[in-house]
Amino acid sequence: MKKTVITLATGALLAGLAFAGSAFAQDYPTKPITVVVPFSAGGPTDTVARLVAEVMSKDLGQQVVVQNVGGAGGTLGAGQVATAPNDGYTLLLHHIGMSTAPTLYRSLPYDPTKDFAPIGLITSVPMTLVARKDFEPTTLAELMDYIKANGENVTYAHAGIGSASQLCGMLLMDALDTQMTTVPYQGAGPAMTDIIGGQIDMICDQSTNTTSQIKAGEVKAYGVTTPERLANLPDLPTTKEGGLDLEIGVWHGLYAPAGTDAAIITKLETALQAALADETVISRFAELGTVPVTADQATPAALAETLTSQIALWKGVIEKAGVYAD
């Protein structure tokens, strides 16, 4: 009898909790939502976040605030969200670095697959191979031959440990089976300055940073690393067309801390999909040389799959290059 009472009480309590939980999820959001961007304000990832957050605010009826928590290659901000309350009010917008961190950092205090609940992919920013304008090779084929022939005499700039340009450089050297002299910079801006100034030979960087320089003829462009050509640089061939086995896009995803209520995730997913179909977002993304992902990609399943496969891919590449960040 007593046991039954306890069971009933427990059952009622659990039901009550479950009810409270879903009621809570139904009201969500009742206060502003913070999206942590693990990089400083003004960069490409921050820009993506602000454009998306602006539209999601309208859809969710609550302000979506971008908060920049920079440092340690994006692992500080991601680590903060990993341990944040999983109530849907603290989210993370991170790029490809989410998948490289587990290999680059041998002592990472969080697990990208276990500590986060994926919400959806956002965009994949293409990368472009560019060089100083008086660099000898003129086509992608010539560039490949030149790098193979000159190896370490070719200087390759990148924006710092764990940056997209460093990753692309690793892939390039891997594909050509050669080594270049890699020169780290503190961010993409200074690296681009030295390319334009002819101080250094080449870089593979996000189209966000290179498009205006390519259009102005300040740098020589060889190829874009996506399967299709870019709408705003239609004359630039893809790496595939040029016979280079190099495909990389700086994909961005939105995450919540693990254990976030499924109803909340669904609400966020819907808001994200709406934001990615928004006219302003599409046109601003076009300025950045990128397009929002399709609605079927802005889903938890698609992001989870991308994350898992990318972690495996980069584990191989990074371990082979022997580059670590701690």
Add this chain to the structure above:
Amino acid sequence: MDIIASLGLGFSVALDPMNILYCFIGVLLGTLVGVLPGIGPTATIAMLLPITFSLSPAGALIMLAGIYYGAQYGGSTTAILINLPGESSSAVTAIDGYQMAKQGRAGPALATAALGSFFAGTVGTLLLAFFAPPLARAALNFGAPEYFALIVLGLLVSIALAHGSILKALAMIVLGLLLGMVGQDIYTGQPRFTFGIRELYSGLNFVSVAVGIFGVAEILRNLENEKGRDVMVKAVKNLWLTKDDFKRIAAPVVRGTVLGSVLGILPGGGHILASFASYSAEKRLSKHPEEFGHGAIEGVAGPESANNAAAQTSFIPLMTLGIPAHPVMALMVGAFILQGITPGPNVINDQPALFWGIIASMWIGNVMLVLLNLPLIGLWVKMLSIPYRALFPAIVLFACIGCYSINQNIYDVYAIGFFGVVGYVLMRFGCEPAPLLLGFVLGPLLEEHLRRAMIISRGDPTVFITRPISATLLGLAVLAVVIAVLPSIRKKRKEVFVEED
């Protein structure tokens, strides 16, 4: 399009009533955040980015630019009044500016800073309007070896920052260099002096170190003895410059403007050197070098003009090439992109109204700043009559909030406390904080450019003397050392350096 027509177009945009309003809001906000220690233009612009969504591109960028150069005006205020620099550039202003304030000459110091900044801002804007594209081209000749040579030269001549023992000054520079090493090595990713704390991977925050070493240390010293406490300002003699003051500041303002304009154009960190270099130059050229460190008005006029000129000309690489010279300019890039404009070499042709509008607004902004700041001098000086026990805790609190707001990193706040204690100990040993900050700011740049130059040259050190600009700069550095070592001059130097011992 010729320059007159272009400027005409620019002024037609900048004089639009709404744009004048945004410009005013920008410079007003800039002045305020410049005055509040800790809350710098970086944090302010980052916080205001979302608001700029709803503005026109010209209005948004005019306002954000105003915040940046407005902060250069305001930043000197706390440096002068309470020895608390909010930016690396105003650390130099604090040396003589605070001494002037202690002598009751806070008014003239602030007026000098405002007038010098206005002159420098005007010249910088004119340079931007007339010569931006060729200047940006010329700056691109600076590669890693040239920056390395420039910073070596800067460090060597800046020994003049010290006005006590030269040995202590060197020790402080070395300590600063070491503190600058904290964080992740950008070349190998190796964490250095981080003690396993991830929050230290990005290094120590300049504002935390400066607020601790200058501000908190000063508070601790004042706690020593109730009776010995400095009454901040004896009596404020006058708020305005005398005829003699005007004579003394004229040449330093012009020299500072030239130095600052040139250094500001270099996107690799030249602007950081501007105020340090100007102070050193003024001390060398002065007929009364012994006054430096004891309230020499030239020591305020030169560096303040230099840093404002550099602030203005650091827009040149951004506006003409789309490359940011420092974090604030990187934020401006973000602001451009949010407005749907990708900054780059084509902006000047594709968006002439925007390009010239921003330039014209800068001059209008500088006029507003001087009109805003001169009447405010009286108000700022009155701030010193706030009881010490209320003023200082409030300022430290603001500084903590400001430091925390930049990166939401609690270690930036801990650093204020830690460096407060460090600064107090150093003060007791008679060590100057300014050389430490110089080492802290320039050390990482020195290492970054040295190693980059060596990587690009594939380990060949002759790169520093085979490239003409780098060779010339290093030659000047050697010359500076030789002059310092020559016996006859050394005798004179002794008089300069040892007067405090």
